[in-house]
Amino acid sequence: MGRLKSTIIIAFPFYLLSLVARRRICYFITIIILSIFSENMGIQKTYEEINEKIRAGKAVVLTAEEVSQMALTASPEEIAEKVDVVTTATFGAMCSSGAFINFGHASPPIRMEKIRLNGVPVYEGLAAVDSYIGATACDPENPKYGGAHVIQDLIDGKDIELEAWGKGTDCYPRKYIKTVINKNTVNEIFLFNPRNAYQNYNVAVNSTPQIKYTYMGSLLPNMRNATYSTSGELSPLLNDPELRTIGLGTRIFLGGTQGFVVWPGTQFNTSKPKNEFGVPVSNSATLAVIGNLKEMSSEFIQAAYYEKYGVSMFVGIGIPIPVLDAEIAKRVSIRNEQIETTVLDYGVEGSPALGRVNYAQLRSGKIEVQGKKVRTAPVSSLSKARKIADILKKQIQEGKFEITKPVQMFPTNTSLQVLKEVKGGES
Amino acid sequence: MRKKRYILKFPPQSGDKPLSYHLVRDYDIRINILKAEVRPGKTGSLVLELEGTKENLKLGIQYLEDNQVSCEPLDKKIHWKQERCINCGNCTAVCFTGALVMDPKNWELKFDPDKCIVCELCVPACPLNLFAIDFRE
Numbered sequence: 001m002g003r004l005k006s007t008i009i010i011a012f013p014f015y016l017l018s019l020v021a022r023r024r025i026c027y028f029i030t031i032i033i034l035s036i037f038s039e040n041m042g043i044q045k046t047y048e049e050i051n052e053k054i055r056a057g058k059a060v061v062l063t064a065e066e067v068s069q070m071a072l073t074a075s076p077e078e079i080a081e082k083v084d085v086v087t088t089a090t091f092g093a094m095c096s097s098g099a100f101i102n103f104g105h106a107s108p109p110i111r112m113e114k115i116r117l118n119g120v121p122v123y124e125g126l127a128a129v130d131s132y133i134g135a136t137a138c139d140p141e142n143p144k145y146g147g148a149h150v151i152q153d154l155i156d157g158k159d160i161e162l163e164a165w166g167k168g169t170d171c172y173p174r175k176y177i178k179t180v181i182n183k184n185t186v187n188e189i190f191l192f193n194p195r196n197a198y199q200n201y202n203v204a205v206n207s208t209p210q211i212k213y214t215y216m217g218s219l220l221p222n223m224r225n226a227t228y229s230t231s232g233e234l235s236p237l238l239n240d241p242e243l244r245t246i247g248l249g250t251r252i253f254l255g256g257t258q259g260f261v262v263w264p265g266t267q268f269n270t271s272k273p274k275n276e277f278g279v280p281v282s283n284s285a286t287l288a289v290i291g292n293l294k295e296m297s298s299e300f301i302q303a304a305y306y307e308k309y310g311v312s313m314f315v316g317i318g319i320p321i322p323v324l325d326a327e328i329a330k331r332v333s334i335r336n337e338q339i340e341t342t343v344l345d346y347g348v349e350g351s352p353a354l355g356r357v358n359y360a361q362l363r364s365g366k367i368e369v370q371g372k373k374v375r376t377a378p379v380s381s382l383s384k385a386r387k388i389a390d391i392l393k394k395q396i397q398e399g400k401f402e403i404t405k406p407v408q409m410f411p412t413n414t415s416l417q418v419l420k421e422v423k424g425g426e427s
Numbered sequence: 428m429r430k431k432r433y434i435l436k437f438p439p440q441s442g443d444k445p446l447s448y449h450l451v452r453d454y455d456i457r458i459n460i461l462k463a464e465v466r467p468g469k470t471g472s473l474v475l476e477l478e479g480t481k482e483n484l485k486l487g488i489q490y491l492e493d494n495q496v497s498c499e500p501l502d503k504k505i506h507w508k509q510e511r512c513i514n515c516g517n518c519t520a521v522c523f524t525g526a527l528v529m530d531p532k533n534w535e536l537k538f539d540p541d542k543c544i545v546c547e548l549c550v551p552a553c554p555l556n557l558f559a560i561d562f563r564e
C-alpha cells in the first residue's frame with residue numbers, strides 16, 4: 001500500500017498541472033508514473049501461464065497452511081510473484097452426497113420400480129436401470145448400514161446384492177430380479193454430491209441437561225463440550241471466499257481421483273455476514289461436485305453412522321487455487337485466528353447463536369462461551385485433509401494435475417428460502 | 428502389591444464417614460481417584476484405582492461394603508481398532524478422562540488405556556464404530 005500512496009502523491013501534481021496549465025507533457029508524465037506503478041504492483045498471471053509452468057514441472061505449489069506461514073514474513077505481492085498454486089482440502093461428513101449408477105439390462109429386461117442394494121432403498125424413478133444411491137438412505141430395520149456403506153463397498157470392489165421389482169410392461173416384461181453386482185459388472189457409477197465443502201460451519205454446543213446425539217457428534221449436557229467441523233485455514237472455500245477461482249468446471253481432487261465442480265451446491269448462500277478479513281462467520285457457500293466412483297478409494301470416502309441420527313459419508317475434497325494476483329495471494333494467506341465462526345446451541349429449538357470464536361481458539365482445545373470455558377473437539381479429520389492437500393500439491397508439481405479456468409462463475413447474490421407451511425390444496 | 432479398579436456407589440448418607448481415611452490407615456491401601464460424581468445428599472459414584480496387598484484389598488472392599496458402599500471390579504477394557512481410524516475426533520468430544528486426545532501436532536488420535544475408566548461414552552460416539560468393550564482381564 002505504501003507504494004500506491006507514494007505513486008499517487010508523485011503523480012497527482014502532474015495531473016493537476018496538466019488540467020490547469022493544459023500542458024500535454026504533464027499529462028504524459030502522469031500516465032508514465034501510473035503505468036510504472038501498475039507494472040510493479042500488479043503481478044497478473046493467467047490460468048494458461050500457470051498451466052505451462054505445471055506442464056514444465058516448474059510450478060511453485062504450497063498448501064494453504066504453508067502459504068499462511070509464508071505470509072507471516074512475505075507480502076501478498078511477493079507471494080503472488082513466487083507462488084503459482086495453493087492447495088486446500090477438507091475431509092468431513094457431508095450428508096448431501098450420493099452416486100448415480102446404471103446396472104445394465106438383464107434378459108429378459110426389467111423396468112426397476114423398487115430397488116434395494118444390500119437391503120438399502122435406492123431411487124427408483126429414473127428410467128429402467130438407472131438409480132441414485134443417496135448417502136443417507138437406509139432401511140429403518142437396519143439403520144446402521146446405509147447408502148454411504150453401499151457406496152464404500154462399491155468403491156472397495158465388494159459384491160452387493162441387488163433386488164428389484166417392476167410391474168412388467170410390454171417392453172420390460174420381467175417383474176422381479178435378484179442378483180449380485182459390483183463396480184466391474186455395472187456400466188457407470190459416478191459420485192454426484194449436491195452439497196459439499198461448506199464454506200465455514202458453526203460450532204455446536206448443548207445447553208440442556210440431556211445429552212444430544214447430532215451430526216456434529218455427541219453433545220454433552222450443560223455445554224460440557226463443543227464440536228467444530230471445518231479444516232480452518234486449509235479449508236477450500238475459506239481460502240477463496242469470493243469464489244474468484246472456483247466455479248463451474250473447476251477440476252478438483254474428489255475421493256482419491258480427479259473430479260469437478262459442476263454447480264453451486266444446494267443452500268448456496270452468499271449473504272451471510274462477513275468478518276473484517278472478508279470471511280463469512282457461519283456456513284455460506286457450498287459446491288456440487290462430480291467424479292468417477294470406479295476410480296475412488298475408500299481412504300478418501302468413508303461411510304459413517306451417527307448414534308440416534310443416522311448414516312452420513314465422509315468425503316475427501318481438495319481444491320487447487322491459482323495465485324493469479326496479489327488479492328488472491330492475500331486471501332489464501334488467511335490464518336486460523338482470522339477465521340471466525342458462530343457457536344450454536346443445538347439443544348434449543350432454532351439453535352440460537354451464543355457467540356463467536358476463531359479457529360485458533362477451537363484448535364487450542366478450549367473456547368469461552370458466555371463466560372464458561374468449554375472443551376472443544378473436531379468432528380472432521382484435519383490429518384486426512386492435510387494428506388489430501390499434500391497429494392494434490394505433489395500431483396500439480398509433477399504435472400499430473402492442471403488447473404482449470406471456470407466455464408462460468410457462481411452467483412454472488414443468493415440467500416436462503418425457508419420452507420413455509422401453507423394449507424394443503426387451498427390457495 | 429496389586430492394582431485394581433473399582434466402581435463405587437455410595438448411598439446418600441455415607442458422605443459423613445471418612446471412608447477413604449480408613450482405607451488408607453487401616454488397610455494400607457493407596458487410592459487414585461479416576462472419576463468422581465458426588466452430589467451432596469444424593470447417591471454418588473466413584474471410579475477408583477486401589478493399590479495394596481491382595482489380602483488388604485479384600486478386607487478394604489469388605490469394609491466398604493459393610494458401610495453400604497457397593498464395589499464392582501472394573502474388569503472391562505476398551506479396544507480401539509486403530510487401523511481403520513480416520514482421526515475425525517468425534518470420540519475425543521466425549522472422553523473426559525483424557526484417555527482419547529488429538530495430538531495437536533499431527534492431529535491424529537492418541538489413546539492412553541491407563542487413563543480410561545471404561546465409561547463407554549466413546550462407543551456410540553465413533554461414527555465408524557471402532558470401539559469395542561473387551562471383557563477379558
Ligand code: SF4
Nearest residue numbers: 522543545546547549
Ligand atoms: S471408555 Fe472411552 S470415553 Fe470413557 S474413558 Fe475410556 S476411552 Fe474415554
Ligand code: SF4
Nearest residue numbers: 512513515516518553
Ligand atoms: S471417532 Fe472413531 S474414527 Fe474418529 S477419531 Fe475416534 S476412533 Fe477414530
